[in-house]
Amino acid sequence: MPSLPVPETPAQPLPESGLVCDLPERLPESQIxxxxxxxxxxxxxxxxxxxxxxxxxxxxxxxxxxxVSGDGFSISTSAIRALQKWPQMAEENERISYEPWVSWHKITGEMISGPAPFQLNQSKNPDQKDLEEKPVPKVYRHxxxxxxxxxxxxxxxxxxxxxxxxxxxxxxxxxxxxxxxxxxxxxxxxxxxxxxxxARPIGYSIYRASYPLDQALCDLILDEKLPVMENGMPSSQIWLGEDVHAVFGRSADEMTWYLTYPNHEQGKESWSHWVEPETVLKTTAIIKGWPKFANRLIQATPKGRIHDFKLMWRxxxxxxxxxxxxxxxxxxxxxxxxxxxxxxxxxxxxxxxxxxxxxxxxxxxxxxxxxxxxxxxxxxxxxxxxxxxxxxxxxxxxxxxxxxxxxxxxxxxxxxxxxxxxxxxxxxxxxxxxxxxxxxxxxxxxxxPHGYSYRPWTLDELLSDKEMGKKIVLEGDWE
Ligand SMILES: Cc1cc2nc3c(=O)[nH]c(=O)nc-3n(C[C@H](O)[C@H](O)[C@H](O)COP(=O)(O)OP(=O)(O)OC[C@H]3O[C@@H](n4cnc5c(N)ncnc54)[C@H](O)[C@@H]3O)c2cc1C
The missing domain is CATH 3.50.50.60 (FAD/NAD(P)-binding domain)
Known part of the structure; x- marks a missing residue:
């Protein structure tokens, strides 16, 4: 990128209210x-x-x-801490993100456990200072x-x-x-x-979609099967099967679903590769015990809203x-x-x-x-x-x-x-x-992780260990 001029950043504009506290303190010009x-x-x-x-x-x-593309991602406390230095974003982050309660299910829909808040593991021995200064660990869905x-x-x-x-x-x-x-x-x-x-394929792809909640709730069965929590919190159901898993999430204004499935053939690692519900239904048709109501959620997805993203590894x-x-x-x-x-x-x-x-x-x-x-x-x-x-x-x-x-x-x-x-x-x-x-x-x-001395690793090693039936052993405290 040769010699592109970088203009001086304009002086900090005052918000209409005339208060500068909307912006964080800026360090003096570094000339960089x-x-x-x-x-x-x-x-x-x-x-x-x-x-x-x-x-x-x-x-x-x-x-x-x-x-304006993509459905959602998670952001955890380590990054949110940085957002909090920006007063308006700190406030907006709370408004536009949500913290789902999660329940775990078999791929047939049968519940295993939950729903409960998506808790990260707390420090094992937090000292008093930690408790006062450190925010509660959270994962924000955005x-x-x-x-x-x-x-x-x-x-x-x-x-x-x-x-x-x-x-x-x-x-x-x-x-x-x-x-x-x-x-x-x-x-x-x-x-x-x-x-x-x-990049090489890992043998899986993921269908992902997100669309306005109103459109999903036209179907009363979906409202019943993916209900709002009694305490009003948004909810996510995570369904686990042999080689497949699915997520169904309901926030205040959106319905989201993902389905990770084995795919050793076609597919693109692309955020602009779209498929229609009928394609997904061909996949769900071969998942043993997949309940019919989950297909209704897929069928209700508006045209052009389902990504089919091939998972690749680098x-x-x-x-x-x-x-x-x-x-x-x-x-x-x-x-x-x-x-x-x-x-x-x-x-x-x-x-x-x-x-x-x-x-x-x-x-x-x-x-x-x-x-x-x-x-x-x-x-x-x-x-x-x-x-x-x-x-x-x-x-x-x-x-x-x-x-x-x-x-x-x-x-x-x-x-x-x-x-x-x-x-x-x-x-x-x-x-x-x-x-x-x-x-x-x-x-x-x-x-x-505490107690872990970093060792370079490769996916090749992990895959060959897996083939030989060896478990991945993580030294130190990863939990
Ligand atoms: C269209 C899209 C949709 C996505 N949706 C999801 C999602 O729903 N869920 C999820 O978990 N993750 C999603 N991701 C990935 C996710 O956003 C990132 O993993 C994460 O936010 C880290 O972002 P990043 O800025 O490093 O990369 P990205 O978000 O990929 O941003 C990279 C940017 O660089 C631009 N760019 C690339 N090459 C050039 C170039 N030569 N010159 C100028 N600009 C260039 C791209 O257009 C892109 O805007 C999506 C990514 C994309 C691009």
Missing amino acids: SILIVGGGVAGLFAALECWRKGHNVRIIERSPSRS SRPKMHKMLCDQLERVGIIVEYGKQVVEYYEDADLVIAADGVGGKSSRITLGREVP EPQPCWTSAGGRVVQIGDAAHTFHPSSGQGATQGMEDAVSIAACLQMAGKDNIPWATRVHNKLRFERVSCLQLLGVVNQEIRHRSVNAQPSQTKPIGLLGAWIWEHDPEQYAIENYDKAMKHLADGCSFQNNNT
């Missing part, structure tokens, strides 16, 4: 100019966090307008389009307008910094790794920066997660916070160090979470025949995940990680 590529959650939030740290930001996106709108509106309030319809065709090192948030399969890996990251890639350190990948561009892992948006936001803070620590003269340190601080954590995605998928499939008392079908979602504060972590560890990279001084990340 940043071009952000990609207007997904990672790029949009990086633009905001970089603005907060006093950097000058320009953001471009290849699509002609703000994305509609992707509403989340994008919230971030874009906030950008406008600080005077940054996303430039739509601009596509990067090649990356270069001649800017202060390019943050490549260009998503799965983006072009940026050519400058960080020198090649595209190979090995963890440790290098997210270009040789000169002037291009850094964040979000899905740096690390992919399956849509059902619940980590894609959260880790993209953690990256955004971390890179902005590393640049604050480095200053304009040390930008390449900022990107390398950011990479050092983030990679092992993200790689552990990618591994956890594989492990949790296994746990879900093993839970099919479990008794309610034995189920932990959610998988492992320990305190090390949600307690993390990526801004504080970057600030506290920047110098140590920098000395490690520059002079070889010893440094160990502690944003991974």
